[in-house]
Structure formats: structure tokens, C-alpha cells
Amino acid sequence: MIKKTLFLIWLITLPHSFSSAQEELPAINVVYPKDGQTLTSSDSAFIFGWVTPRSSLVINGLDVEVYPNGAFLAFLGIQPGEFIFELADSNEKGVAVDSVRVSVPNYSSTISEDSLAIEKTGMLPDVDMNLRAGDIIQFRFKGTPGGKATFSIEGLVFNLPMTQSIFQNEKYWGREVFGDKDSTNQIQSSGVYTGAYQIKPEDKLENAKVIFQLSRELKDSLKLAPLAEVDKVSNTVSLKTFASGRITVTQDLIPQIIEFTDSVQIVRTGPGLGYLLLFQPKGIRAIANGQIGEWVRIKLAPSQEGWVKLGSIKLLPPGTSIPRSKINLIRTENRPDRVSVIIPLSQRLPFKIEQDSSEILLSIFGGISNTDWVKYNPEDELINQISWSQLQESVYQLNIKLNQKQQWGYDAHYDGTDLVLDINKKPKIEKDLDGLKIAIDAGHSPEDGAVGPTGLTEKEVNLHLAYRLKYLLEEHGAEVVLTRGGMEAVELYDRPKRATEAGSHILISIHNNALPDGVNPFINNGVSTYYYHPQSLPLARSIQKELVKRLDIPDYGTYYASFVLTRPTQLLCVLVECAFIMYPQQEMMLRDDKFKQEVVEGIYRGIKKFCREF
Numbered sequence: 001m002i003k004k005t006l007f008l009i010w011l012i013t014l015p016h017s018f019s020s021a022q023e024e025l026p027a028i029n030v031v032y033p034k035d036g037q038t039l040t041s042s043d044s045a046f047i048f049g050w051v052t053p054r055s056s057l058v059i060n061g062l063d064v065e066v067y068p069n070g071a072f073l074a075f076l077g078i079q080p081g082e083f084i085f086e087l088a089d090s091n092e093k094g095v096a097v098d099s100v101r102v103s104v105p106n107y108s109s110t111i112s113e114d115s116l117a118i119e120k121t122g123m124l125p126d127v128d129m130n131l132r133a134g135d136i137i138q139f140r141f142k143g144t145p146g147g148k149a150t151f152s153i154e155g156l157v158f159n160l161p162m163t164q165s166i167f168q169n170e171k172y173w174g175r176e177v178f179g180d181k182d183s184t185n186q187i188q189s190s191g192v193y194t195g196a197y198q199i200k201p202e203d204k205l206e207n208a209k210v211i212f213q214l215s216r217e218l219k220d221s222l223k224l225a226p227l228a229e230v231d232k233v234s235n236t237v238s239l240k241t242f243a244s245g246r247i248t249v250t251q252d253l254i255p256q257i258i259e260f261t262d263s264v265q266i267v268r269t270g271p272g273l274g275y276l277l278l279f280q281p282k283g284i285r286a287i288a289n290g291q292i293g294e295w296v297r298i299k300l301a302p303s304q305e306g307w308v309k310l311g312s313i314k315l316l317p318p319g320t321s322i323p324r325s326k327i328n329l330i331r332t333e334n335r336p337d338r339v340s341v342i343i344p345l346s347q348r349l350p351f352k353i354e355q356d357s358s359e360i361l362l363s364i365f366g367g368i369s370n371t372d373w374v375k376y377n378p379e380d381e382l383i384n385q386i387s388w389s390q391l392q393e394s395v396y397q398l399n400i401k402l403n404q405k406q407q408w409g410y411d412a413h414y415d416g417t418d419l420v421l422d423i424n425k426k427p428k429i430e431k432d433l434d435g436l437k438i439a440i441d442a443g444h445s446p447e448d449g450a451v452g453p454t455g456l457t458e459k460e461v462n463l464h465l466a467y468r469l470k471y472l473l474e475e476h477g478a479e480v481v482l483t484r485g486g487m488e489a490v491e492l493y494d495r496p497k498r499a500t501e502a503g504s505h506i507l508i509s510i511h512n513n514a515l516p517d518g519v520n521p522f523i524n525n526g527v528s529t530y531y532y533h534p535q536s537l538p539l540a541r542s543i544q545k546e547l548v549k550r551l552d553i554p555d556y557g558t559y560y561a562s563f564v565l566t567r568p569t570q571l572l573c574v575l576v577e578c579a580f581i582m583y584p585q586q587e588m589m590l591r592d593d594k595f596k597q598e599v600v601e602g603i604y605r606g607i608k609k610f611c612r613e614f
């Protein structure tokens with residue numbers, strides 16, 4: 001229920017001022033959510049902004065704390081559909097009211113039982129597919145619960161059974177990652193029918209349609225879709241519909257070879273899913289053996305598949321030699337700041353790199369061992385030992401053991417068809433941070449990033465912190481580059497590029513946090529750090545520890561997180577979310593010079609302790 005409050009609207013907004021000693025007329029400014037916004041949570045949401053200091057605020061009938069600077073934050077129950085936050089702010093001079101209208105998704109809708117209907121959205125297959133023998137196709141649609149459902153594949157199978165299941169959506173990531181698990185909502189809906197079919201070697205299909213049929217007993221009270229067919233003999237009524245995706249089944253007599261055409265290719269674990277292989281250079285070849293929508297499946301090894309975007313590859317003509325290469329020898333080259341491990345191949349092949357503290361595993365897909373030689377450079381003191389293994393039919397793996405318990409970045413690239421892995425040596429740090437090159441990235445701009453209740457933007461506070469950190473690190477001898485020097489726009493992907501091109505050893509990206517919809521900000525806030533590659537974890541932990549020691553806010557933890565600013569391999573990357581800008585007390589702290597100095601002092605100490613230990 002929404003409690004309607006009837007007040008005279010004396011004033012809606014008023015210029016914002018913290019310093020006025022006189023009591024001002026009440027005013028309301030909601031920063032989040034915006035009027036008309038669609039939220040992603042369905043049971044609770046936060047709302048924040050600012051009102052006149054020392055006034056009393058009520059939202060949807062509940063008293064909400066107003067901080068000394070006028071900021072407010074509330075975490076309130078909401079209901080699916082259109083939802084209205086009604087705000088009333090009052091003091092001795094009067095009352096102001098405002099409302100914010102949002103739409104709240106309904107994750108658990110069920111089609112009415114006295115109908116016969118099939119929903120147009122959420123069907124599988126939803127895109128065209130091109131598959132092979134052995135692949136399993138999943139079918140799904142949502143309709144009136146309690147019916148009998150079947151699927152047919154045009155020209156192949158007719159009316160195979162489907163089962164009605166309680167469909168459980170994936171848990172909401174926002175609460176799983178950032179919230180307390182107790183409040184995780186289980187999203188369920190009934191009337192979801194599922195089926196499956198495994199493609200047989202003899203199956204052949206060209207753009208075949210998938211037909212779903214849902215039937216139930218005929219009753220007078222039923223609301224029937226216009227195309228429903230009534231069968232008076234069996235006293236049933238049924239409804240048919242086509243899935244939007246069509247099915248092609250190909251038998252690959254000639255393997256389809258593809259080549260990566262993007263400057264940097266990412267190979268994923270499924271269509272649109274997570275990263276399997278990072279930063280694959282142009283010109284790498286692989287065998288394609290399927291397609292779902294715009295995603296092409298590549299076969300890396302007998303038991304390893306990956307997915308790439310159709311627009312990022314080219315198809316090579318039949319007869320192209322298959323992506324395989326014998327690996328005869330390995331050699332290393334010593335350079336002042338790094339050691340290069342060189343693996344000559346006959347063509348560019350996909351590869352994967354895994355790290356442990358003093359070990360690198362390099363897998364080459366399509367590599368076949370004929371390795372009789374490993375030539376160690378006599379001047380190289382970094383590499384302890386290189387050994388190889390043939391993990392499976394076409395997966396060659398190098399195990400590179402280092403004489404360094406901490407890694408300082410690596411870069412894998414092709415020089416012609418030689419695969420080159422550059423492994424960085426520890427920089428020579430003379431005293432304090434002398435000799436260390438550090439890139440500082442002030443998060444965001446041109447976009448604001450997160451915004452606090454009184455309108456403080458992340459892009460401005462991140463820049464203040466970046467400059468403070470720069471001066472402090474320079475005082476201690478480090479060489480510093482900023483990826484952004486002012487309020488100018490800097491493309492997200494240009495930031496790590498600027499850091500690596502400057503030859504930095506460490507990249508610190510500075511941010512301030514906000515929560516996703518539906519997570520309670522009163523119990524989830526504080527300082528946190530983020531890393532991606534194992535090599536950056538000890539630095540992230542060291543910085544987190546020093547920040548927690550200095551800042552009087554909760555320890556929100558260290559996270560593995562796949563961000564553009566944490567993914568580069570050439571240097572150690574840590575992203576710091578200093579405080580929660582959406583949380584009134586922490587937004588106030590971020591306006592305070594003493595707090596900002598403690599933040600950069602913590603980051604500096606974290607870097608310094610890390611360098612001393614490793």
C-alpha cells in the first residue's frame with residue numbers, strides 16, 4: 001500500500017545551501033532513483049537525495065533520518081508494477097512534497113489458470129542455431145500452468161514431450177555479491193515448460209522451425225487465445241506457436257577454419273558469457289563447429305570449446321590447412337626489464353595463460369610436442385625451469401617456474417608466427433618507492449559515475465583523490481602518470497592503454513562505490529579493493545589492509561572482479577572503491593580533506609609494504 005499524504009505544495013525545490021544559519025523553507029531533491037526509472041529489484045529499493053537541513057522527512061509513511069548536511073538515504077519495501085515513492089519534508093516554515101514514479105519488474109508472474117496462452121517472450125531457441133551431431137538443443141516456453149506441452153522440429157521430430165517445471169531464475173547477482181545472503185529473493189514462476197533433443201549423426205536440417213503446442217481440457221470459463229483450436233471429440237483445446245529461433249544441422253565433411261580479425265579477441269565460455277581466453281592477437285586460427293545467433297563456437301581441443309563473435313572473425317576457404325603446429329624448441333632471451341620465452345610455431349594458434357605465485361602455465365591449442373630442446377639464456381636469472389607436457393591430443397602446455405615469488409606482469413603476443421611471452425622482472429626499487437612507475441586512474445568522466453545524496457559526483461572526487469595520491473607517491477620517489485588529468489573525457493579502454501604505454505609497473509584505479517538495486521546500503525558499505533589476475537591479489541590485499549587500518553568505515557573486502565581496469569596483464573592492477581558515495585556519512589567524509597588524505601596514505605602504505613615484502 002502506498003500511503004497518500006495530502007499536503008499543500010508550498011515549495012518543491014530550492015537552491016541548495018549548507019551554510020545558511022536561518023531556517024530555510026523545506027525542499028526535496030531526489031538523486032536516485034530518477035522519475036520514470038525501471039528498477040532491477042522487485043521487493044525493496046533504496047532512495048537518496050537531499051532536503052533542507054534540520055527538517056523532518058517522511059517517505060511512504062516512514063520517518064527517514066536527515067543528516068546534518070540535509071542528505072538522506074532510505075531502504076524501503078516496493079511492489080511489482082508501477083510504484084510511487086511519496087516524500088514529505090517539513091519544518092517550522094512549512095511542508096514540501098514530491099513523488100518519484102518507478103517501474104518495478106515482476107519476476108514471478110504466472111499466466112492465469114483460466115486461460116490458454118503462450119507468452120511471446122522467454123522462449124528457447126530464441127535465435128537461429130547451426131549445430132552438430134551430439135549437441136543437445138534445449139526448448140522452453142512459458143504458458144498457462146497445468147497443461148500438456150510438446151515440441152516439434154519441422155521435418156525431424158513430431159510432438160516430443162515437454163515437462164512443466166518450477167522455473168527458478170538465477171539468483172540476483174547484486175545480492176549474492178554485495179548483499180547479505182539472507183535477503184536473497186528466490187524468483188520462481190510456474191507454467192514454464194522445458195524439453196530437449198540430442199542431434200543424431202544422420203540428422204540434417206536447414207532452417208527448420210520449432211513448433212510448440214500447449215493443450216488442456218476444454219471448459220466454458222476459459223479465456224482462449226484467438227488461434228486456439230478446439231477438439232470437441234477429445235474435449236481439449238490446444239494452441240500452437242513457433243519459437244523465434246530456427247535450427248540448422250550441418251555435418252562437417254570439410255572442417256571450417258576461421259581467423260581472428262579483431263586486434264584483440266576475447267574467447268568466451270558460452271554465447272555472451274564469461275571470459276575463457278583473454279587478449280588473443282589478430283591472425284590466430286581455429287576450427288569453427290557451430291553457431292548460435294551471432295556467436296560462433298570454436299573447437300580448441302577435444303574437450304574444450306570457446307565462443308567468439310561472428311563479426312570478429314573471417315571464414316577461410318575449404319582446404320585451408322588445419323590450425324595445428326609442431327613445437328620443436330623453446331628459447332629464452334634476457335632483456336634489462338624482462339625475459340622473453342619464445343615458442344616458434346608454423347601458424348598463430350589460440351593460447352591460455354594461468355598463473356600461480358611463481359609459476360606460469362601457457363597452454364597452446366593446436367600445439368603438438370616434438371620438443372627436443374629448451375635453450376636457456378645464460379644471463380637470465382628470472383627463469384628457474386621450463387618443462388612441457390602434451391595435456392591432450394592438441395593441447396601443449398609449458399610450465400615456466402620463476403625465481404620470483406611475486407610476478408610483475410607479462411605480455412603474450414605474436415612476432416610473425418613465433419609466440420612470445422614477455423615476463424617482467426621485479427622493478428629495481430632503490431629506497432622508498434624510488435624506481436617504481438605508477439599509473440593512477442581517476443575513474444569516470446565524461447559520465448559522472450556514482451552520485452552521492454547531496455550531488456557529489458564520483459568523477460570529481462576520484463580526480464581529487466588521484467591528485468592527492470600522485471603528490472604523495474611522488475614525494476616518496478615514485479614516477480606517476482595520470483590516465484586523466486582533468487574533467488576531460490577519457491575512453492574506458494584508453495585508460496589501461498595509457499598506463500601500459502607509459503611503462504608503469506602498477507595501475508591504481510580510484511573509484512567510489514554504490515550498490516545495485518535491492519541491496520541494503522545500511523549493512524553493506526565500506527572500503528574495498530578489486531583484482532583480476534592472481535599476480536595482483538597480494539597488492540590488492542596489502543592496500544585493503546592499510547585502508548581498513550586508517551579509515552573509520554567498515555572493511556567491505558577484497559574481490560576478484562573482471563573490470564577493464566583490472567584485466568591488463570602487463571602490470572599489477574588494483575581498483576580501489578574508497579568509500580560508498582551513496583551513503584550519507586561516507587559522502588560527507590569524501591568532502592573532507594583529512595579523510596581524503598587518509599585514503600591516499602593507506603594506498604601508499606599498501607604499495608610500500610607490498611614492495612618490501614615481494
Ligand SMILES: [Zn+2]
Nearest residue numbers: 443449511512
Ligand atoms: Zn566508479
